[in-house]
Amino acid sequence: MAVLKKKRKKGALGEVNTSATADISFLLLIFFIVSTIFAEEQGLIMILPGKQETQDDTVKVAESNIATIKVGFDNSITLRMGGKSRAITVNEVKNLIEARVIANPKTVVVLETHPDAHYGKMVAVLDELKLANARKLTLKTTER
Numbered sequence: 542m543a544v545l546k547k548k549r550k551k552g553a554l555g556e557v558n559t560s561a562t563a564d565i566s567f568l569l570l571i572f573f574i575v576s577t578i579f580a581e582e583q584g585l586i587m588i589l590p591g592k593q594e595t596q597d598d599t600v601k602v603a604e605s606n607i608a609t610i611k612v613g614f615d616n617s618i619t620l621r622m623g624g625k626s627r628a629i630t631v632n633e634v635k636n637l638i639e640a641r642v643i644a645n646p647k648t649v650v651v652l653e654t655h656p657d658a659h660y661g662k663m664v665a666v667l668d669e670l671k672l673a674n675a676r677k678l679t680l681k682t683t684e685r
Contacts, residue, residue: 607651608650614656618662
């Protein structure tokens with residue numbers, strides 16, 4: 542008696558079931574969305590003065606006690622002290638204002654920024670003023 546052998550077909554051995562792939566991908570997507578920490582912009586941290594009760598609360602400052610730093614529309618920086626103006630860089634702000642504050646503790650620094658100037662330039666000057674211990678500071682926007 543002869544033994545009959547079955548012939549096997551050559552071809553695909555099996556298929557992978559991909560019906561759950563979409564479910565798994567959406568579950569992973571939801572997991573990463575829920576577990577991601579989104580950074581929140583802090584803004585500038587400044588302590589602002591209290592409410593002005595009457596017009597008499599306004600403080601008059603002598604012109605000799607004012608140092609004005611202007612950030613122009615082209616991001617140029619100009620320092621005006623004692624009636625004289627000169628162009629400076631961000632790196633010079635700390636040393637110049639620190640020397641002025643030591644010489645005259647009543648110095649009020651006015652940071653005047655043009656609306657078209659880069660925000661980062663104004664923040665860089667503000668950081669230098671903080672390093673120079675300029676505690677009397679006013680922020681102002683120039684007109685176009």
